[in-house]
Amino acid sequence: MHKVVIHKAGGYEQLTLETHPVPEPGDRQVLIRTEAVGVNYADICVRWGVYEAARRFVGWPITPGFEYAGRVEEVGREVRHLKPGDAVFGVTLFNGYSTHVCAPADLVWPKPEALDYEAAAGFLAVHLTAYHGLLQNVVIRPGMRVLVHSAGGGVGSALVQLCKLHGLDTTGVVGASHKVEYVRRLGADAVIDKSTHSLWREARRLCPDGYDLIFDANGPETLAQSYAHLRPTGKLLVYGFHTLLPKRGGRINYLKAALGMLKMPRFNPLLMTAENRGVVAFNLSFLFGRADLLQAAVNDLTAWVDEGKIAVPKVRSFALVDVAEAHRALESGETTGKLVMRTAPPS
Structure with a gap:
């Protein structure tokens, strides 16, 4: 698989695309072949070395990325609500900038039909943050x-x-x-x-x-x-x-x-x-241990999307190899909506 790895804090030059073995899911995990991954300001803070959760939970080297959308490739033996081939989206505590993500099954959900893969990849981090701030605080x-x-x-x-x-x-x-x-x-x-x-x-x-x-x-x-x-x-x-x-x-x-x-x-x-x-x-990365709150939020958000009560977010996409350009665009402050990176090879 290919993933972006940062070995030390710094500028765009620290974003390196590397080849690594595909992980195997544990009993309660799901392996997803991603189609697209979200880009967030927190990822830039990870690259700078100033994101508290990254320092506390991972250190260096690190692969940034909190959200993705793709298809299930493999499920752990205790996973019942998903199967290979399912279209999904989810959140992950880092490791999102990758062609494959191995995630806890309770942080993976069926992709809403109203969202294509790019829109879905850029949906959860910002909407969960907004939902938690407005409706759970x-x-x-x-x-x-x-x-x-x-x-x-x-x-x-x-x-x-x-x-x-x-x-x-x-x-x-x-x-x-x-x-x-x-x-x-x-x-x-x-x-x-x-x-x-x-x-x-x-x-x-x-x-x-x-x-x-x-x-x-x-x-x-x-x-x-x-x-x-x-x-x-x-x-x-x-x-x-x-x-x-x-x-x-x-x-x-x-x-x-x-x-x-x-x-x-x-x-x-x-x-x-x-x-x-x-x-x-509040900080979304420290909410990952509260699957109950995340599940309640996703239930409401996906229903509102499918019912047309929330508009599909405006998306600007980059290729994974152009990760530095994605970071540069987000840092500019000139963008609107969400930025995502495509991870699937061109068809």
Whole structure:
């Protein structure tokens, strides 16, 4: 099989495509021949050597990748719900950038018919993150006011759709004008283009009393003001720190990263109690041990896709051999929707 391997932290040059033996599934595992695999910002953090779960669970060398879609090649002897030839998609704690994935059977599900392999490969990581943040961390009520940063990206796109599906008044924030119409088509009630407007002046104009929920993966650039723009009982939901990791040519600028750490807000529980506001932080890779939560999320998400309640995500695809180009595109901040890599040979 072929897989991307990173032997040490660094730039795009650390992404090497290597040949390795195909793994054999254990009793409760499934071997999948992938057709496509998802590309996520967490994969870039893995390459930089700053992703906590990668350091804790794997170390070097490592194959990045959290999601894939393909066909079952072999199942372990205790697996009953899948068989060879089944079209599936799933999540994996790394090792996704590969032509073959050996995964726990309870993290593999039948692929929705509404999604082709490329769309399916880019579906789970962002939608599970959005679902967990919105539907497993807070209690929502129709009409709540929500602000979604990076609304044109993978998780942001999923959040906008899930918010609208549940009757929430949703404002999306984008960093480039070409993303505005895309986020509007997802259903956002308003879109703030921070490349042409003052983000917080517009946010305050649209919701003078403050937001019930704000989803923020930016880091020190926006976290303090996001918290300040919550209404009483509001929640700030944090799932990333993109602006903490400024980069150039695929490498982290460590001086700017250190300055970013100094700007990271500290939330005081005493003040949070007095202001009646909260902060919730989460990370999908540390949720893999909760198959019950993941299964509940996948059940709902696949039903909504099949019923047409969630639009098929916009996908841009690369070949596995062009993994560096995929990382470069995602780092640019110019993309919308999801990036995936094709792993099956051309037909």
